[in-house]
Amino acid sequence: MQALASEAIMFSYTAGSLKSELNSKGWRLTPQRETILQVFQTLPRGNHLSAEELHDILGQRGEPISLSTVYRTVKLMARMGILRELELAEGHKHYELNSASPHHHHHLVCVQCNRTIEFENDSIWKQGLKQVDRAGFQMIDCQLTIYTICPEALRMGWPASVPSHWMCSRSIASMEPTEKSEISSPQS
Amino acid sequence: MQALASEAIMFSYTAGSLKSELNSKGWRLTPQRETILQVFQTLPRGNHLSAEELHDILGQRGEPISLSTVYRTVKLMARMGILRELELAEGHKHYELNSASPHHHHHLVCVQCNRTIEFENDSIWKQGLKQVDRAGFQMIDCQLTIYTICPEALRMGWPASVPSHWMCSRSIASMEPTEKSEISSPQS
DNA sequence: TTATTTGCAAAGGGTTTGCACTTGA
């Protein structure tokens, strides 16, 4: 269970190993926890869910689980290292499976339109590990968030073109909805 | 106003330049905005304030400004590039001056006790720039957040030792309050 | 003059919690 130095702590859980991991701490495997793990395990690689999205998916699946249990479960699993908690710029957290071969992606966000681009970069991961080792800590996860202005916003003359009512962050969301694209990064 | 490629967008404002920048967009220089800029400009390097902390400081200074104005102002200044918006793991945003020579620090957080260590690392900044250039975007800021388990939590056998009531994130805060230390990183 | 900004109080959105009931081990 203890990871080697210079390696991230990460587990690969099945329903069975989840049960023993939970039980070893006096916790229990419930149908809700098993279902939630399953949703994440069948989620396409690179996808991540907010608590609310997860709640909706469970409802659509015909296996409704209360929002509070969803929140409690994702938080539990994040602390256990099963899930990865993402802090995107959207004001609420997202979760994804923290598998044995995690998709260590980072995010590039346009502060004008919230457009998000995911990318991978091993060098950043390595720099992070270096810092963690120096501090004598154990890495769980490492995320670079880059705040940018995208070409469209630049073309509109940022910041001069900011609409006078931009203070309501939703008023500019229409410019380009929080859509997601991906670019790959061959180790750059 | 347009930054060169491969360089971050950043400004250095005085009360005067703040006024013209504001006026050029049909906005106004108010005593509140001037005071708030001043607070950030006299803040020790590396410090950052939440809206509430800023509000308190203003009150102590004998220049009270309503919380809503504080929120509106820091958001305005962040969008203008005057302030840097930090997303720490504490659930609320912090702001600091985005000066011409910013303190590009990153954060290492223990998910058990919320202990935070700040560090600098130019290589991470450069990797971020590389990604931004590739996407054709313009960098505003770039923050690495590393989630870790600190030695104390490891010693207690994480995750086995997680108190049964940790689900309330405040219940474990007493273990080690969100205190802040700094380590320097000679480019590692 | 008049559109912008302020302060207040109320509303919002995501998240957490108290409590009685249910359930896993």
Next chain:
DNA sequence: TCAAGTGCAAACCCTTTGCAAATAA
């Protein structure tokens, strides 16, 4: 059996907003 987990509704915290009064340009 009985501590842990669930669901519900209410509470929370940080943040945003509607509106009338104040104010910068």
